[in-house]
Amino acid sequence: MINPCKACSAMCCKTYTITVTSFDIQRAATQSKKSPEEFTTLHPVRLLAYDPDTVLDFENAPSSILGIKSHPCYFIKENLCTIYNSAPLSCKRYPHTINNTVNPRFCPFVSQLLFRLRKPDLDRTVFTNELDQYKEIVKKWNKKQGKKENCLEYLLKATKNLLE
Ligand code: SF4
Numbered sequence: 201m202i203n204p205c206k207a208c209s210a211m212c213c214k215t216y217t218i219t220v221t222s223f224d225i226q227r228a229a230t231q232s233k234k235s236p237e238e239f240t241t242l243h244p245v246r247l248l249a250y251d252p253d254t255v256l257d258f259e260n261a262p263s264s265i266l267g268i269k270s271h272p273c274y275f276i277k278e279n280l281c282t283i284y285n286s287a288p289l290s291c292k293r294y295p296h297t298i299n300n301t302v303n304p305r306f307c308p309f310v311s312q313l314l315f316r317l318r319k320p321d322l323d324r325t326v327f328t329n330e331l332d333q334y335k336e337i338v339k340k341w342n343k344k345q346g347k348k349e350n351c352l353e354y355l356l357k358a359t360k361n362l363l364e
């Protein structure tokens with residue numbers, strides 16, 4: 201089948217706020233050889249539609265969601281993803297949602313039609329399994345008292361421990 205993104209200038213990568221898990225950050229750092237601090241940010245939740253179990257709480261800052269620097273995404277260059285093989289799992293499934301429906305908000309009309317005929321590139325179970333693991337890490341962070349540790353370091357350390 202024709203690649204539905206062929207006739208598009210990567211509108212999703214330029215327009216969306218890219219929210220991710222610490223597993224996504226880990227893979228992106230390995231492929232891009234950049235430090236996570238270079239391309240990672242915390243997006244305040246008031247601006248987003250979000251899964252409440254991915255919200256990170258802080259004592260002296262607004263609740264936020266882990267993300268990649270966006271508008272456009274840090275990793276886009278000449279309308280192509282520079283970390284394609286290690287792109288965040290939600291990117292690999294877009295515009296298919298977690299429920300396997302299609303939400304092609306920024307896609308051109310013809311691409312929307314093609315996506316409706318095509319399965320997501322990544323199986324739903326692979327995505328949800330990793331997301332569930334990330335939510336457990338977030339839950340532990342939110343329960344921490346004092347929160348003196350750097351949040352990103354905490355998330356990445358917990359992720360590495362799970363992967364080892
Ligand atoms: S990581 Fe790649 S696929 Fe995902 S938004 Fe950024 S450029 Fe697009």
Ligand code: SF4
Pocket residue numbers: 204205206208209210211212213294295304306307308311
């Ligand atoms: S998913 Fe849609 S908006 Fe994103 S690059 Fe493909 S066609 Fe464009």
